[in-house]
Amino acid sequence: MPHLPLRTGYLTEHFADEAYGGLEGYRAQGGYEAARHAITTLGPAEVIAAVDQAGLLGRGGAAFSAGRKWAFVPRDRPGPTYLVCNADESEPGSFKDRMLMERGPHQVLEGALIAAFATGADTTFVYVRGEYAESARCLARAVEEAEAAGLLGDDVFGTGFRHRVVITRGAGAYICGEETGLLESLEGRKGLPRRKPPFPAERGAFGRPTTVNNVETLCHVPHILARGVDWFRGIGTEQSPGTTLFGVSGHVVRPGLYELPLGTRLDELVFEHAGGVPAGRKVKAVIPGGLSMPVLPAGQLDVAMANEALRERGTALGTGGIVVMDDTTCMVRVGCVATGFFRDESCGQCTQCREGTGWLHQLMLRIERGEGEPRDLDLLLEVAGQIEGQTICAFGEAAAWPVQGLLRHFRGEFEAHVHGGGCSHTASFALPGLATGPDETEAPA
Amino acid sequence: MTSASEMRPQRTDPAGESPAGRRVRIHVDGVAYEALEGLTVLQALDDLGVLGHGVDVPHYCWHPKLETDGSCRMCQIEVDGETGLQVACDTPVREGMDVTTQSERVRRARRGVMELLLVNHPLDCPICDQAGECRLQDYAVAFGSPHARTREPRRELDKRRELGETVLLDQERCILCRRCVRFCREITGTGELGILARGDRSVVDVAPGEPLDNAYSMNVADLCPVGALTTRDFRFKARVWSLTSVPGVCTGCARGCNVTIDVEKDAVQRYVPRRNDEVNDTWICDVGRLSYRRIGATDRLSAVRVRQPDGALGEASFDDAIARAARAIREAVRDKGPGVVAMLASPHATNEDLFVLRRLVDGLGVASAGAFVPQGDRDELLVLPEKAANAVGARALGFGDGAPVLDRVRGGGVDVLLVLGHELAAAIEGDANGLAGLDALILLDTHASALERAATVVFPTLHAAEKHGSLTNHAGRAQRVVPAVGPPAHARADGEVLFALGRALRLPGFAGGFDPDGIARELAAAVPGFAGLDLDALGDAGLALPLAGRESA
Numbered sequence: 001m002p003h004l005p006l007r008t009g010y011l012t013e014h015f016a017d018e019a020y021g022g023l024e025g026y027r028a029q030g031g032y033e034a035a036r037h038a039i040t041t042l043g044p045a046e047v048i049a050a051v052d053q054a055g056l057l058g059r060g061g062a063a064f065s066a067g068r069k070w071a072f073v074p075r076d077r078p079g080p081t082y083l084v085c086n087a088d089e090s091e092p093g094s095f096k097d098r099m100l101m102e103r104g105p106h107q108v109l110e111g112a113l114i115a116a117f118a119t120g121a122d123t124t125f126v127y128v129r130g131e132y133a134e135s136a137r138c139l140a141r142a143v144e145e146a147e148a149a150g151l152l153g154d155d156v157f158g159t160g161f162r163h164r165v166v167i168t169r170g171a172g173a174y175i176c177g178e179e180t181g182l183l184e185s186l187e188g189r190k191g192l193p194r195r196k197p198p199f200p201a202e203r204g205a206f207g208r209p210t211t212v213n214n215v216e217t218l219c220h221v222p223h224i225l226a227r228g229v230d231w232f233r234g235i236g237t238e239q240s241p242g243t244t245l246f247g248v249s250g251h252v253v254r255p256g257l258y259e260l261p262l263g264t265r266l267d268e269l270v271f272e273h274a275g276g277v278p279a280g281r282k283v284k285a286v287i288p289g290g291l292s293m294p295v296l297p298a299g300q301l302d303v304a305m306a307n308e309a310l311r312e313r314g315t316a317l318g319t320g321g322i323v324v325m326d327d328t329t330c331m332v333r334v335g336c337v338a339t340g341f342f343r344d345e346s347c348g349q350c351t352q353c354r355e356g357t358g359w360l361h362q363l364m365l366r367i368e369r370g371e372g373e374p375r376d377l378d379l380l381l382e383v384a385g386q387i388e389g390q391t392i393c394a395f396g397e398a399a400a401w402p403v404q405g406l407l408r409h410f411r412g413e414f415e416a417h418v419h420g421g422g423c424s425h426t427a428s429f430a431l432p433g434l435a436t437g438p439d440e441t442e443a444p445a
Numbered sequence: 446m447t448s449a450s451e452m453r454p455q456r457t458d459p460a461g462e463s464p465a466g467r468r469v470r471i472h473v474d475g476v477a478y479e480a481l482e483g484l485t486v487l488q489a490l491d492d493l494g495v496l497g498h499g500v501d502v503p504h505y506c507w508h509p510k511l512e513t514d515g516s517c518r519m520c521q522i523e524v525d526g527e528t529g530l531q532v533a534c535d536t537p538v539r540e541g542m543d544v545t546t547q548s549e550r551v552r553r554a555r556r557g558v559m560e561l562l563l564v565n566h567p568l569d570c571p572i573c574d575q576a577g578e579c580r581l582q583d584y585a586v587a588f589g590s591p592h593a594r595t596r597e598p599r600r601e602l603d604k605r606r607e608l609g610e611t612v613l614l615d616q617e618r619c620i621l622c623r624r625c626v627r628f629c630r631e632i633t634g635t636g637e638l639g640i641l642a643r644g645d646r647s648v649v650d651v652a653p654g655e656p657l658d659n660a661y662s663m664n665v666a667d668l669c670p671v672g673a674l675t676t677r678d679f680r681f682k683a684r685v686w687s688l689t690s691v692p693g694v695c696t697g698c699a700r701g702c703n704v705t706i707d708v709e710k711d712a713v714q715r716y717v718p719r720r721n722d723e724v725n726d727t728w729i730c731d732v733g734r735l736s737y738r739r740i741g742a743t744d745r746l747s748a749v750r751v752r753q754p755d756g757a758l759g760e761a762s763f764d765d766a767i768a769r770a771a772r773a774i775r776e777a778v779r780d781k782g783p784g785v786v787a788m789l790a791s792p793h794a795t796n797e798d799l800f801v802l803r804r805l806v807d808g809l810g811v812a813s814a815g816a817f818v819p820q821g822d823r824d825e826l827l828v829l830p831e832k833a834a835n836a837v838g839a840r841a842l843g844f845g846d847g848a849p850v851l852d853r854v855r856g857g858g859v860d861v862l863l864v865l866g867h868e869l870a871a872a873i874e875g876d877a878n879g880l881a882g883l884d885a886l887i888l889l890d891t892h893a894s895a896l897e898r899a900a901t902v903v904f905p906t907l908h909a910a911e912k913h914g915s916l917t918n919h920a921g922r923a924q925r926v927v928p929a930v931g932p933p934a935h936a937r938a939d940g941e942v943l944f945a946l947g948r949a950l951r952l953p954g955f956a957g958g959f960d961p962d963g964i965a966r967e968l969a970a971a972v973p974g975f976a977g978l979d980l981d982a983l984g985d986a987g988l989a990l991p992l993a994g995r996e997s998a
């Protein structure tokens with residue numbers, strides 16, 4: 001069980017209460033009343049309208065409007081429609097969904113139930129990251145309880161609405177968090193992202209119209225219905241309402257989860273909430289939203305943690321996973337870690353991503369060893385540019401952006417590696433078990 | 446730069462051939478086209494017959510007969526109104542679309558893909574079988590390949606992996622376009638190939654104990670845009686640029702798959718499939734592919750021979766052999782009437798050969814004529830049970846089942862039998878004693894068989910790859926053959942031999958020489974099922990004859 005949130009909001013306020021993880025405890029806090037209201041008295045269109053007006057943005061990384069996504073699902077198709085709850089949480093630096101599933105599994109189920117009702121889905125598949133065995137157990141227990149209580153099944157709230165929840169497990173590939181890679185994996189194949197269109201709303205899981213939402217996105221939904229659109233819009237910013245769970249890790253005094261309104265300033269998060277970096281050190285750089293988001297230098301932390309503001313700084317909120325690095329950190333090594341991760345995790349379909357991620361990683365390693373040449377810096381940017389925007393899925397951007405961010409803000413450090421023949425950060429972290437050469441192959445999938 | 450096996454024959458009138466379906470107006474590089482709605486840009490260009498014939502959109506993973514994959518990212522184009530480049534293979538056409546395939550931006554993107562593909566590609570070209578027909582090499586020349594920018598070690602993988610009996614894989618050369626994988630999933634449904642691992646560790650492979658062994662396995666080598674997949678049959682046999690290619694037709698079964706016959710030093714080196722959407726798409730079966738070996742086989746007949754007084758077959762001049770055959774027929778007819786003469790057609794002979802035979806049969810008043818058609822297995826894709834390329838043509842010319850003819854022979858009612866081909870050998874199970882009662886057996890054949898033991902006169906004849914003419918496939922489609930290689934010494938077309946025989950017998954209709962073009966026109970005029978037949982007009986794609994639809998099982 002992870003440490004409790006260090007700062008709670010409406011999503012996490014009862015997480016200290018063990019009983020909240022069970023049905024009774026959840027109901028004691030008004031749980032499933034929003035679902036009851038939605039399903040017994042509102043129609044799907046009204047639910048969608050409320051979520052749309054509330055301005056709820058997806059918390060899985062792309063920040064797409066949940067209400068609009070639900071409205072895409074065709075209502076006139078014979079046969080089933082599905083909801084997929086994306087619980088793959090594989091972005092390095094992110095650990096919020098795990099907390100939501102382990103401490104408030106019924107909140108996840110209630111959100112899913114409402115989303116399913118709104119989109120006409122008869123089944124929710126929760127795709128849980130393979131390593132999250134405890135999360136899957138908590139959810140499975142909650143599903144059993146909900147079924148026994150008639151909250152799931154053939155006659156939800158006596159309305160005739162049918163719904164079942166199926167928990168499935170991933171097997172450890174980052175790309176299975178990408179929604180169509182997830183769908184392939186869910187269907188029992190290798191997680192290779194699909195070409196789009198058709199989007200999942202048209203042809204998703206098993207060829208059926210499907211809505212894919214992140215765990216946290218769904219968790220906000222019961223609160224919106226219970227407390228109203230205006231209440232929700234009163235939290236966060238005009239364009240990014242509500243709270244989110246910021247996960248702060250790295251060189252901070254109090255790493256952990258913080259539920260705070262969107263728009264909370266990054267420096268407030270790092271210095272006040274997370275307590276800043278250990279004594280005697282200085283912040284050097286912060287990744288604001290998970291490894292795939294471009295890094296910000298220490299001088300640019302005076303930014304609201306909402307996409308409209310982060311965009312102006314050339315980065316994005318991503319999953320809200322904040323990684324803080326102090327002045328002992330070698331940014332070239334950070335580049336090695338990032339490119340190594342994306343090289344390992346590329347599914348390998350697209351030429352640019354398959355070959356480009358490997359090339360980026362090799363260039364980074366070479367620069368780190370002090371064997372780089374001045375032209376390698378531009379080559380890094382060119383290769384990143386060849387990947388970005390040219391691939392089947394957004395992994396291409398995820399692989400390119402960190403490299404671009406590092407060179408935008410820390411080019412001098414890269415040049416020093418090239419000219420000085422190596423790294424001056426003797427105290428920096430070691431490069432752990434990364435793929436270092438082209439010979440490294442993994443066991444056939 | 447589309448490889449020959451998948452290149453659609455150019456249309457003279459692109460927009461004219463417009464099947465049902467709504468068309469939308471699009472512009473490609475400033476030229477207006479009417480494209481079939483529902484197609485992607487690449488499919489539409491292919492459908493219009495301009496892909497590779499005027500509009501070049503380089504592509505690796507897209508193949509006209511496989512599902513869209515969209516993974517190589519080579520086919521990028523600019524679409525007016527879209528900020529990013531689009532992939533032509535996965536962008537549907539729509540009314541008013543304006544496509545640019547040759548801008549600087551597009552070229553830069555293609556160069557980028559090329560560069561990335563070459564990051565891990567071995568620089569094997571001098572020893573690679575694909576050199577000369579490699580699309581990596583072609584595009585590298587066209588778009589420039591800054592090899593120099595990578596100094597990283599290349600991937601080291603298995604350079605000689607046996608996927609099965611027929612095909613070898615060089616994993617280092619593979620660009621992971623997945624065409625081979627998709628072929629085995631979508632076309633043969635056998636699914637032997639897959640991609641193991643992920644990212645830049647991805648490799649094509651088979652599962653242990655599950656080799657690539659379907660009846661179409663070698664098509665993956667044609668599909669492979671680079672030199673990663675090679676057939677054991679062709680590997681290192683010849684350099685592609687020293688080959689001469691001639692359009693031909695496989696004679697392995699009644700499908701009549703279109704092939705390209707690749708020739709070097711007047712010998713056929715291989716068959717590769719030639720695209721014909723009406724016949725074989727872009728595939729051929731493995732048995733058909735290897736049937737080229739029959740052309741240059743050591744058991745080809747090459748001498749005109751006549752039975753000698755000592756009972757042995759001895760070489761003779763063509764004229765003497767014709768005279769001998771004519772005398773046998775003339776005397777039999779004179780003594781006992783045409784009822785004692787019988788003739789067997791070959792389902793391997795051309796329509797033109799068989800029309801000359803028909804004329805001979807009719808001129809003499811021979812009542813007993815037919816053809817044996819070898820039978821075998823069929824499958825769901827291409828292979829048909831009739832193992833000959835012109836069984837339909839033979840039937841349409843009145844050569845029905847050969848069994849009644851054989852019964853008559855066995856019953857002693859036939860004195861002179863003229864036989865084209867050696868299908869009779871199989872019908873008598875190689876036992877030539879059954880033919881001992883004949884006064885004369887006149888044999889026109891390509892290969893040695895048991896029939897020679899009973900033959901009085903033997904004329905070596907031409908394989909379909911050595912002559913002019915047409916073959917009628919199972920669906921009544923006439924397809925042209927032209928000589929790809931020279932014949933064995935003294936071999937002639939069946940039609941030529943029969944023509945000489947008819948002339949020697951002074952029958953009507955045998956003036957002059959055997960001219961397949963002229964015979965085809967006469968056939969078209971004389972037999973309604975062949976109306977419209979004209980060898981020139983058949984082109985490389987063939988033509989559905991009026992007898993089309995009279996498919997036999």
Ligand SMILES: Cc1cc2nc3c(=O)[nH]c(=O)nc-3n(C[C@H](O)[C@H](O)[C@H](O)COP(=O)(O)O)c2cc1C
Binds near residue numbers: 064091212
């Ligand atoms: C490479 C990649 C990895 C992703 N991983 C996750 C993930 O682990 N969890 C997640 O919720 N979304 C992930 N996403 C985003 C999903 O594709 C999808 O946008 C999201 O699940 C939609 O839910 P939302 O609209 O509620 O945010 C990933 C996207 C990409 C491109």
Ligand code: SF4
Binds near residue numbers: 193
């Ligand atoms: S961008 Fe990368 S991860 Fe996404 S489909 Fe292409 S190769 Fe796979």
Ligand code: SF4
Binds near residue numbers: 614619621671
């Ligand atoms: S072996 Fe050839 S056809 Fe198969 S994936 Fe590799 S390059 Fe493509």
Ligand code: SF4
Binds near residue numbers: 697699701728729731
């Ligand atoms: S299917 Fe018949 S015609 Fe086609 S290649 Fe095979 S044997 Fe030849």
Ligand code: FES
Binds near residue numbers: 515
């Ligand atoms: S041909 Fe279009 S992506 Fe490969």
